[in-house]
Amino acid sequence: MQWWKRCGWIVALGLLPCTAMAWDQDCDPDFESYAEVLQKAKAGNADAQYWLGEAYFYGLNNLDEPIAEDNQAAKKWYDLAVKQNDACAIHAIGWMYDSGEGVAEDMSQAFTWYERAAKLGLSKSQFNVGVLLRDGEGVEQDFERARGWFAIAAAQGDTEAQEELSNWDATIAAILAGEDEE
Incomplete structure (x- = not known):
């Protein structure tokens, strides 16, 4: 299945801004619903942990129970994916240091990540x-x-x-x- 077909739940949930990673085919989502992402993330799936991190980083307003932007929760999920050497999550932490969102801006750390x-x-x-x-x-x-x-x-x-x-x-x-x- 092509990445843009699998991304429907992201667009529907208002995660379109976070699809900045979808430009890179290595980071395309392979989930059909938010519930599936949450379940797989909790079970230790690195891709799901990365995408759940994205959900917290950008926030989801159009769910029955919205997810507020929460950079610390995002970093928690990214860190879990990083422990499994997930390149997309590693990049996301680099972006946090690059932008100063959720952590103090530190270009040396951004470069390292x-x-x-x-x-x-x-x-x-x-x-x-x-x-x-x-x-x-x-x-x-x-x-x-x-x-x-x-x-x-x-x-x-x-x-x-x-x-x-x-x-x-x-x-x-x-x-x-x-x-x-x-």
């Missing part, structure tokens, strides 16, 4: 590692490593990474063309 998920093959984390390396946020600036992470993410189809590489190539070509004119 993103890099961990990137090494597990999550393209959005690979892109974010590239950005932090490029900008020198939370880590020493390193253009060579940044370009390497962008290339890895781009090879997996990450369009932002592909655009970043294209921009870099155009900039380098312009610089080299300027040197040739001298």
Whole structure:
């Protein structure tokens, strides 16, 4: 079943904002109802724990018993999934440190979490590692490593990474063309 067909419960429950992770096929949900997510999360399913974390991170207002935004509850569920090495949950904790939502903003911690998920093959984390390396946020600036992470993410189809590489190539070509004119 395609991810957009499985995401119906997310859209219906008002979790559309949290589907930012659905851009990455590695994080697509495989559940048909909130009740199923809750049951599987409590039983230790890492994917369900991640998605329950998303539910708490963004809040669900259109349930019989709404779930209020609760970053601490979100982190609790993410942490349970992280213990099972779930790349999406690892990325989500990186985002918490990156954005300062639920934890104190700490770009060094964001980099550490993103890099961990990137090494597990999550393209959005690979892109974010590239950005932090490029900008020198939370880590020493390193253009060579940044370009390497962008290339890895781009090879997996990450369009932002592909655009970043294209921009870099155009900039380098312009610089080299300027040197040739001298």
